[in-house]
Amino acid sequence: MINLIDKLATEQCLLYDEMHYLIENRNEETAQYLFEKARQVRILHYGHDVYMRGLIEFTNYCRNDCYYCGIRKSNCNAERYRLTKDQILHCCDVGYKLGFRTFVLQGGEDGHYRDEVLADIVSSIKEEYPDCAVTLSLGERSYESYKMLFEAGADRYLLRHETANEEHYSKLHPPVMSLKNRKQCLYNLKEIGYQVGCGFMVGSPFQTVDCLVEDLMFIKELRPHMVGIGPYIPHKDTPFADKPSGTLELTLFLLGIIRLMLPGVLLPATTALGTIHPKGRELGILAGANVVMPNLSPTDVRKKYLLYDNKICTGDEAAECRKCLERRIESIGYKLVVSRGDCKYM
Ligand code: 5AD
Ligand code: FES
Numbered sequence: 038m039i040n041l042i043d044k045l046a047t048e049q050c051l052l053y054d055e056m057h058y059l060i061e062n063r064n065e066e067t068a069q070y071l072f073e074k075a076r077q078v079r080i081l082h083y084g085h086d087v088y089m090r091g092l093i094e095f096t097n098y099c100r101n102d103c104y105y106c107g108i109r110k111s112n113c114n115a116e117r118y119r120l121t122k123d124q125i126l127h128c129c130d131v132g133y134k135l136g137f138r139t140f141v142l143q144g145g146e147d148g149h150y151r152d153e154v155l156a157d158i159v160s161s162i163k164e165e166y167p168d169c170a171v172t173l174s175l176g177e178r179s180y181e182s183y184k185m186l187f188e189a190g191a192d193r194y195l196l197r198h199e200t201a202n203e204e205h206y207s208k209l210h211p212p213v214m215s216l217k218n219r220k221q222c223l224y225n226l227k228e229i230g231y232q233v234g235c236g237f238m239v240g241s242p243f244q245t246v247d248c249l250v251e252d253l254m255f256i257k258e259l260r261p262h263m264v265g266i267g268p269y270i271p272h273k274d275t276p277f278a279d280k281p282s283g284t285l286e287l288t289l290f291l292l293g294i295i296r297l298m299l300p301g302v303l304l305p306a307t308t309a310l311g312t313i314h315p316k317g318r319e320l321g322i323l324a325g326a327n328v329v330m331p332n333l334s335p336t337d338v339r340k341k342y343l344l345y346d347n348k349i350c351t352g353d354e355a356a357e358c359r360k361c362l363e364r365r366i367e368s369i370g371y372k373l374v375v376s377r378g379d380c381k382y383m
Contacts, residue, residue, distance in 0.1 A: 088378025099145025240283020296325030
């Protein structure tokens with residue numbers, strides 16, 4: 038076990054069976070060893086800095102019907118909303134004053150925001166805040182659409198692959214969606230020049246250790262700048278309402294592995310991780326994560342952007358979250374920094 042972690046830490050790839058063995062037979066002792074190595078690598082590249090991203094959830098309309106997601110099309114209980122360009126710019130204004138230098142525009146796959154509308158929003162943000170990065174997280178779009186938004190000034194794009202196993206993918210999504218298309222989108226984004234983030238949910242229904250190994254192999258092959266992973270958490274109005282959450286323990290272990298696999302990668306300690314455990318995000322950072330993504334959405338819409346139940350911070354102002362996170366991060370000896378927080382060494 039320890040020798041497999043050492044092998045990973047010296048930037049060697051693990052074989053499929055080795056990775057499988059490491060995950061399957063992990064225990065408290067190996068986890069602590071892994072986290073120690075992951076922290077060393079993270080400190081070597083990023084010191085004790087933690088980057089922050091201001092998340093603006095600007096629409097919860099979605100044409101997709103992913104079985105796990107609370108804003109899926111079929112959920113008639115979701116109260117739908119869209120933010121206007123002015124509202125989005127106001128979020129950026131609040132965020133900028135709080136020290137945010139990356140804005141993440143995240144939303145469902147909402148046909149209302151055509152390319153021209155989005156390009157205008159992106160270029161307005163870049164004009165107003167030229168020292169900031171704009172990250173988009175809008176799901177699957179055409180090559181041309183991604184290109185137009187990149188030319189409008191978008192810097193980064195987050196599109197979780199969700200699972201790299203075909204069969205598993207088809208258990209999480211309706212038949213109109215395909216893993217092939219999802220992967221193609223990620224390669225298109227990379228080719229266009231975006232800093233790209235992929236990722237998956239830990240403990241999603243029907244996930245096996247083999248699925249996880251395939252996820253890690255796919256990540257290795259794609260070489261993304263960012264990897265977003267967080268536990269699956271059920272939402273009461275979805276077909277998976279009665280499926281159990283992913284665990285803190287496995288999520289932390291995978292964060293550690295990903296840090297060693299891609300030493301310079303941007304790795305968020307996600308809100309979902311903070312939702313399943315009160316110290317989830319702090320523990321994520323101690324396992325190798327180096328990014329946090331607090332919410333900048335207006336408080337009146339926060340409770341409507343619920344991908345899963347019991348989401349944290351839905352009642353807090355952006356300024357409160359900023360302060361709260363600063364305290365939490367300082368309590369473990371790290372520092373929240375005012376910076377675009379670009380990926381190093383890629
Ligand atoms: N639990 C945890 N994460 C979820 N996501 C969607 N639904 C859930 C859920 N129930 C994640 C997906 C998506 C990202 C925006 O949120 O991985 O890509
Ligand atoms: Fe939002 Fe703590 S980060 S209240």
